[in-house]
Amino acid sequence: MEQFLLVFRGPPAGASDATPHDGNRWHAWFQQLGAALVDRGKLCSGSVEIKTRLTGPNISADTLHGYSVIAAADFNEAVRLATDCPVFDEEGWVEVAHIEVPTGETDVR
Template identity: 30%
Template sequence: MPKYLMIYHGGDIPDTPEEGEKSMAAWDAWYQSMGAAVVDGGAPVGQSHTVSSAGHVDHGGANPVSGYTIVEADNYGVACEHAAGNPIVVDGSGSVEVAEFIDMG
C-alpha cells in the first residue's frame, strides 16, 4: 500500500494548560480515527532552515514546516481525506501538504 508524507504548515501553540490538553485530545482523536493507516505518528518540529545554492536562511521561508506524519492509504484521495481531519486544518490554524513516497525498489 502506498505511503504518504503529511507535512504540517502552521498551527497554534496553546496558551494555557487547558488549551494544551484540548489540543492533545484533538490530535489523539485524529490519530485514532486513522487507526492502522498511521505508519509514523511523526512530531512537531522546531524552527526550520532553508538551504539552497543561494545560501542558507534561518527560517523556513513563506510557509515553514511545523511537523509531519506518515500514513498508508489506497490512494491520494484517501490520504487527503485523512489530512482533512487534522486538527490544524479543522481549526483553520494551518494546512497539511500530502506527498506520496516513490518506491525506488
C-alpha cells in the first residue's frame, strides 16, 4: 500500500459562505476509512499563505482546514476514498498528494 496526504481546504471560518464544521460527520468519515486511515491528522483554524514578503494584512480566499494521511493501493483509490470527505459539505475541497517514503533513511526528527 502507498501513502497519500489529504489536505483539506476551504473558506475561512466565519466567512459568509462558510458552512459550520460538523465534528460528528468528520468522526464518522474517519471511522468509514477504517484501516486505510494511517494518521487522522489535525483540523486547523486560521492560516495564512506566505508566498513572498508580506507588506500588510493578507487574508486568503481559502484556508487550510487540516490534513490526514491514508493508505491506498494507488492514486485513484486515494481519490475515491477522499470523495466522501465532509469538507465538501463545508464548501471546501481536498488536495491528494502521494507521499514518497525514502528507503534506507532514518527519521530526522
